[in-house]
Amino acid sequence: MDRPVRIAFLSEHASPAALLGGVDAGGQNVYVDEVSRNLARRGYIVDVFTRRDNPTAPEIIDWARGVRIVHLPAGPTQPLLKDELWPYMPEFRDAFLRFMLREDLRYDLLHGNFWMSGWVAAELSQRLHIPSVQIFHAMGKTKKKYQQEVDTSPDDRIQVEMEVIRTVDRLIAQCPGEYHELVDDYGADPERVITIPSAVNTRVFRPVAREEARRRIGLAQDEFVIVYIGRVIPRKDPRNIVRALARLQSWAESVECTRKIRLLIVGGETVEPDPQATPEIGELASLARELGVLEQVLFVGKRSQDTLRYYYSAGNVAVTTPWYEPFGLTPLEAMACGRPVIGSAVGGITSTIVDSETGFLVPPRDPEQLATQLYQFLMEPALTEQMGQAARLRVEQEYTWPIVAMRTASLYETLLATRTKQARKYGVKGKHGTIRNEAEQLTGQGERFAG
Structure with a gap:
């Protein structure tokens, strides 16, 4: 031609x-x-x-x-x-x-x-x-x-x-x-x-030092931060993460772990989190209040792609546990930022996350198992770094x-x-x-x- x-x-x-x-x-x-x-x-x-x-x-x-x-x-x-x-x-x-x-x-x-x-x-x-x-x-x-x-x-x-x-x-x-x-x-x-x-775009989604990322978005340096980024809708099941957070907090208290645990939820219809525009935010807030972890949940609202690396990088671990996911790009974004990912074993997530190497695969709608893997990351910081490095390498080679x-x-x-x-x-x-x-x-x- x-x-x-x-x-x-x-x-x-x-x-x-x-x-x-x-x-x-x-x-x-x-x-x-x-x-x-x-x-x-x-x-x-x-x-x-x-x-x-x-x-x-x-x-x-x-x-x-x-x-x-x-x-x-x-x-x-x-x-x-x-x-x-x-x-x-x-x-x-x-x-x-x-x-x-x-x-x-x-x-x-x-x-x-x-x-x-x-x-x-x-x-x-x-x-x-x-x-x-x-x-x-x-x-x-x-x-x-x-x-x-x-x-x-x-x-x-x-x-x-x-x-x-x-x-x-x-x-x-x-x-x-x-x-x-x-x-x-x-x-x-x-x-x-x-x-x-x-x-995933590895120039946009790239590792940022955790300290720098947290300074940029205003998070404390000593917290254990779980990050969810994506659409705030029932199918993505962020409620599962809130339920797992409550279990994780209870287990941490039982072993006298004093480190504060934070859940960061990034997404929605508006830049400022609005339960009217994004009803699931209201549902999540009610659930978190009922479970006694509302103060640990931070709703961020919608953010542009070129700033999301700071939110991924501020986290110790990223989580996405939808009931159903045809492919799922957010696990790759987190992996590109050098963070391990816990994802539900559905759809394309089963092929992007290598279980026990770049993160963990868990059953959907199973907050107990999700909390178990979060607890492992909480108690083993070196594992977080090791899996995060493996995650970035996998993205560079395949995705x-x-x-x-x-x-x-x-x-x-x-x-x-x-x-x-x-x-x-x-x-x-x-x-x-x-x-x-x-x-x-x-x-x-x-x-x-x-x-």
Whole structure:
């Protein structure tokens, strides 16, 4: 190809520009941001398409060299929960087509993120004869299994996921567990599923001396600090950590350990912790009060990515014990900051944490076992340092975004080369004029998959 490859990233609810820690801002935002930036460093041109949820936001943001964020109109121009967005996906698709036509652009490949953008990518891929890659970030069947009645996904979700899996050219799984979900639960062709683990930015997330980090965020130097960073929602189960804190405090008192124990909770919908905006903060405060540990819990609120290393580094140990986690980036962030992690043995966490080497894996919803591992770190400071160093080394060797971009680029190139051979052999449509004609015909149709 005599020009740079142009990629359309579709991410309807997760923009790279969103501040993390909110109810629908998390790992997908990071993935889209980091993969697009690192692909651009490899010579690709990437446009990230996300839904306009702010009337004052510009249509196009020059986000990084080779990367733009494009806000497409789809539904009300205001924040909505992601589970409310499904009815607006035909509008999102058509807005993409109008933008492509207006700018006279040809995209060489579509990269869908999450099931709704996956539907858009599958539709466009079939109609415009553009190859497509899909990463789900979370699967509907698994979410329903773990969340049951609290799962707010639209009724169409699983059927749409099945259709997307049958339609797109390649599927990315972030860990072995997700590979098996796609193949075993959804019947995906194993030859079309590629496992590419997600990663962490090791320049942003790096070790900071604990003393310096604590001075910066205003913590006492002699405390034993447990850090939770992430979305403050029931599925992430920070209540489990509060319950473990109460047990840990009781055990410490029984052996006359006078060291103060602190739990740092970073995340929420607002910079200042607000139980109205983030109801789970109120639930956690009530639980901590009931268990007699409220004074030991510090709610920090939402923080930008470039300051989170100070919060991780201020801790002795990071904890994340969700009931369900497709991959989980926060364990990698903590590990990159040189801190051991205690994580629940679910989803991708089982592949990132090496049990008894970079931290510990514990059953979800088991505060007793979590408290047991916290107690071990409290009583064995040398173990904390040893595991923290091993954690950083593991990230450097296995989980960096340049590695992810290299593997993703290899997938793209293989797929594009295959499509080019097919086009030459069978005369598959692909000329710019043909794509433009079909885009013009499709615009405004508002079609959906059955269901």
